[in-house]
Amino acid sequence: MSGTFKNGDELGAVFIKVQDDLTQLKCNLEKIAAREKDKKLDFEALDSAIRKTERNIRKHAEDYLKTVTERLLVLPSIEDFHKRTSKVAMCLLCNPGHPNTRKCAISLPDVHKKTTNTVSNLTANGVAVPANISKYPFTIIKGNIDPMAADFCHFKHSFSFWWSSVEYALEALVKLLREYAVPLAKVSGEGLVKFAHVWDNGWRKGVPVISLLSILENWDEVQGLVLRPGQRFKGEGGIEAAAIHIQSCWRRHVARTAYLRHCRRKWAAGTIAISWLMRTQMRRVRKALQARRFRQLENCRSRAQHLATNWKHIQSSKRTIIHIPSLGYSQSHRVNLRGFDVLQNIQINRLCEIRDENVDVIYVCPHHLGEDILHYYTSLLKSTMDEADTCTTEVSSCVRRFVILIPEAVDYFSNYNMCLSTLLKYSPRTLKRIRNLICGKTAYIVGGVAHVDDLAVADELGVPILGPEPTTAQIYSTKSGGRRIFTGAEIDVPPGLSSxxxxxxxxxxxxxxxxxxQNFEVQRWxxxxxxxxxxxxxxxxxxxxxxxxxxxxxxxxxxxxxxxxxxxxxxxxxxxxxxxxxxxxxxxxxxxxxxxxxxxxxxxxxxxxxxGVVEAYPPSDSVTCLTVDLLLEPGGEVTMLSCGDQLHGSCQLESVGSTVPQTSVHPETLYSVCMQVGQACLQRLIVGYVSVDLVTFFNHSTMEQKVWAIDLDLTYSGHLAMTQMLLMITGGMLNCRAGSLEVPMPRREKLSLSSTLTFLQPPLVNRYAVIGSHLFHSNLSMLYHHVFFKMCKTHGIKFNMKRKQGTAFALYDNSERCNIGMITVSEDLQGALVTFAQNLSVIHQEISSSKIQGETNFKELIKDIEDVLQMTVQNKLQAMTDKPA
Known part of the structure; x- marks a missing residue:
């Protein structure tokens, strides 16, 4: 096989020699023709003969090369390969003058890629020179090559064998230098040849500028010049290039501006479309909600009318009261209230309404109650029924007459301070349970602070609400609304302005x-x-x-x-x-x-x-506030349910308790004022439970007692709930018109002459009570309820069912346990106040230390009770002094 290469090389040399001779002959003939212009020579025949000979030689050469390339070649051994590589390289470097030597390059089919790569490597190694030594440098000045320059002629003559590929690379370099107006470029000839071979097939598509500049000896200077902004426009065709660049930039700017405008318009159109769809959807939903709420309101009015028509019959027959102690304040108020669920559960003592044997109670609780609280209220209700000498069957039925339900939505919305009506609205299982409990029974809802979701719950259960409509309640439950009602009732109000x-x-x-x-006597506004x-x-x-x-x-x-x-x-x-x-x-x-x-x-x-309202504070040093709870019956009657003199804690404008019954205003005067307020409310379609706050004082100039109406709450109050518990544990009756709490004592047996047992009617005795519904002490959270009751029992703090006096507690929650309610009952008001204050003092001392006092309203309440006690003593002395001898 090596012989084949050798014969091929010799034959190629012969072909090259023949072609050179023909070319020389052609040149000589042209010279002769130039000297002998007058003589006639048949140049055309001679030229055609020469061309024919060239074509034949080329054809034979191509046939030979085709035959050689189609043969299966075997690569030589590694040793022979290195030897022959060096020989080829030496041959090429020693004979660089053959212009068509590339015709002897041997190419193989694609299946012999390894052989082809080897040949390419040989060719590449044949022109390799040290990178820092250039044997064939030449200079390009201002993008022009001097063809007669000695350095260029030497380079061209030395690499004429590869000139056809080198020429394209050189043209690209010259074009680049002209376009960028490069004044001087020193070209490395060997680098140019190597670049031409490397980029023989790829550079025609686009020569990389950095690679092309790398063949220059002063490439760093030229590269810095080429990369200079605006340099392209200083060279050949710079004006046209600048114009093209400006036009392209402008077209790009116009096109991008139009595209961005299109995008903005498309985005705006999409936004408008989505907004319109959302608005349409919201309007459709709003209309559906309005229609639904209007339907709920109409149904509520229809059921309220039925309730008003049959109220007398309902009050005298078996009925179920659904107590929902919801605080329907606005969202801005609810989110800022700490322990909102506990505040709603302060009225848990509504359970005590089962003291009426015709009443069943369904109490909706705003949070989960512990077993200890459930056991406490169950035991309390059982014990009160036992003391009433009721048979065992009636006692067990009493326990079955109240149910405590917790809406399942409490577990999902525990952190949102949602009112209880809203939680019940989103609790379908609890609603279904209530429907099953009231199925076939007469029932109605007693809510708390009115909310629009009260209508949804009532409509879902199909029962009426004993209370005003939410819109009516919203108007008259404000300070200004209450003052308008008082003014309409023609009762005294503090000087001031409302609305x-x-x-x-x-x-x-x-x-x-x-x-x-206009009011100089007023000392505080x-x-x-x-x-x-x-x-x-x-x-x-x-x-x-x-x-x-x-x-x-x-x-x-x-x-x-x-x-x-x-x-x-x-x-x-x-x-x-x-x-x-x-x-x-x-x-x-x-x-x-x-x-x-x-x-x-x-x-x-x-x-x-x-x-809001600007009004005067009573101009007196001795001011007493009262709370009166009224029931505005749908039938049009007004009933006083509870009345008491307020007790205050740290804030003198907030009631935390009261003494029952009230003793600061003559009962008939109080009854008259309450009837006027109740009738004014009924005229404004307000029914249900309302709470009226009054203030009384003596005018120093006339020594006349004044009674001002200062506030009105259209809700079932915590004071009324505690009063229900008071009446439950004592079995008594609060006669607000007479100003007395009448409690029946246990029955006694007497032996008659006929040795038969005759039962006397239980005697009625008067009792006084102190109610505290908002007692707070942060240290109470350290005691569980059973530990707290053991502590109280140790100190004798308990309620005596036989004597109908002592202390009872109301529990609200099982987690924090910081809020409690307390009732003390005694034979006189002074005894009830003293017991209440002593209980607070004992509890505070037991759960506090010198270092851990805790946050509490016990101290301020004790101080207020001391002031009341002092006033009570003074009133007794005054009464004894005024008594005729």
């Missing part, structure tokens, strides 16, 4: 200045936010801090009450008040509960936004 929505603080200052000018409750949204400011008050009071006494009532005399005082009121309020106004509104600025912001 005020202030857009500007100056308007508030004008109203306040006018009220202060109250500001009440309409939507707040339990003293949360109340602030106060004392007139004594006003610097001009003494001067204004002197002016008032100088002119006298009648003359001072004229406007022109009041005007200087009014203007002086207007000047000083802003600073006076900013410095001395205080919110009643600092944890709700930390300062006057925060309170004022809410007050101006929501509006």
């Amino acid at each position: 005020l929505t202030y857009n500007l603080e100056e308007h508030l200052h004008e109203i306040l200045a006018e009220l202060m000018t 109250l500001f009440k936010i309409d939507s707040e409750y339990s003293g949360r949204g109340t602030a106060y400011c004392d007139v004594c801090h006003l610097s001009c008050y003494k001067w204004a009071l002197q002016e008032y006494h100088r002119y006298g009450p009648e003359l001072f009532s004229t406007k022109w005399i009041q005007e200087p005082v009014l203007l002086r008040y207007l000047d000083e009121i802003p600073e006076w309020l900013a410095c001395y106004a205080r919110p009643a509960k600092a944890y709700c509104y930390p300062n006057w600025a925060c309170f004022l912001k809410t007050f101006l936004r929501q509006g």
Whole structure:
């Protein structure tokens, strides 16, 4: 096989030699023709003969190469390969003048890729030179090559064997240098040849600039020049290139701008379409909800009408009361209330309404109760029935007459402070259970603070609601709404203005200045936010801090009450008040509960936004607040259910307990006021349970007792729930019109002359009670309920069923256990107050230490009870003094 290569090489050399001779002959003939222009020679025949000879030689050469390439070749051994590689390289370097030597290159079919690669490697190794030594350098000046330059002629002559491929690479390099106006480029000849061989097949598609510049000896200078911004436009065709570039950039900018505009319009169209679909869907859902709520409202009104028509029959027959102690406050109020579920469960003592043998109670609880609480109330109800000498069957039936249900939605929405009606609305299993329990029975719902979901629950259960419609309750349950009802009932209210929505603080200052000018006897002014409750949204400011008050009071006494009532005399005082009121309020106004509104600025912001009431605090040092619970029956009658004098804790504007029955107002006076309020509510379609807050004091100038109505809650109150427990454990009856709590004593047996047993009617005795429904102590959480009761029993804190006096507790939750209720019953009011205060003191001492006092309202309540006791003693002494001799 090596012989084949050798013969091939010799034959190729012969072909090359013949072709060179023919080319030389052609050149000589052209010279002869130039010298002998006048002579006629047959050049065409000679030229055709030469071309024919070239074609024959080329054909034979191609046939030979075809024969050689189709033969199966065997690579030589490694040793022979290295030897022959060196020989070929030496041969090529020693004979670089053959221009067509590439015709001798041998190519194999694709199946012999390894052989082809070997030949390519041989060719590449044949032109390899040291990278830092250039034997054939030449120079390109301003993109032009001097063909007569010695260095270029030497390079061209040396690599004429590869010139056909080198020429294309050289043209690309020259074109690049012209386009970028490169003044001087030093080309490495060997690098150019190597680049031409490497990129023989690929560079025509696009020569890489960096690779092409790498063959230059001063490549770093040229590359820096080529990469300089704008350099392309300084060279050959730079103006046209700049114009093309500008046009392309502009077209790209126009096209991208149009594309972005299209994208924005497409996005806007999509957004508008989605918004429109959402709006349409929301409108459709809103209309469906409105229609559903309207249908629920119509059904509620229809059932309420049926309830009103048959109320007398319902009250005298078996009935089931569904108690839902829901606090339907607005969401903004609910989310800020800590322990919202416990607040709703404070009225768990509604269970005690089963003391009426015709009543069954379904109590919906806002959170899970522990077994100890369930056992406590079950035992309490059983013991009260046992003491009433009821047979065992009736006792067991009494226990079966109340059911406590917890909506399953409590487990899913425990962190959202949702009102109980909403939780029940989303609890289908509990609703189904209630439907099964009331199936075939007369039933109605007693809710809490009205909410729109009350209608949904009532419609789902198909029962009426004993209460006002949510919209009516929303109007009249505000501070302004309650004041309008009191004014309509023609009862006394504190001086002030209601239904005020202030857009500007100056308007508030004008109203306040006018009220202060007309009521000099008032020493403190109250500001009440309409939507707040339990003293949360109340602030106060004392007139004594006003610097001009003494001067204004002197002016008032100088002119006298009648003359001072004229406007022109009041005007200087009014203007002086207007000047000083802003600073006076900013410095001395205080919110009643600092944890709700930390300062006057925060309170004022809410007050101006929501509006409210400005009214006077009673002008007396001895002020008593009362709570009266009324039942506005659907049939049109008003019944007083409970009445008591309030007890206060840390906040003097919030009630945490009361003494029952009330003793501060004559019962007939109180009854008259309550009947007027009840009738005014019925005229406004308010039915159900309402709670009225009154305040009483003595006018120092006339020594006349005044009674003001200050607040109205359209709900079943916690005070009424505790009163139900009081009546349950004592078996008594609260006669609000007579102002007495009548308790039957146990029956006694007497032996008659005929030795038969005759039973006397149990005698009725009067009792007094102290109720605390909002007792709080953070240290109570350290004791479980059974431990707490053992501790109380050790100190003799318990209730004596025989004597109908002692202490009873109300439990609200099983987790935190910080809130409890307590009732003390005694033969007189002083004894009940003392027992209540002693119980608080003992409990506080048992669960507290010098280092761990805890947060509590026990201390303030004890202090308030001491003040009441002192006033009670003074009233007794005064009564004894006024008694005729």
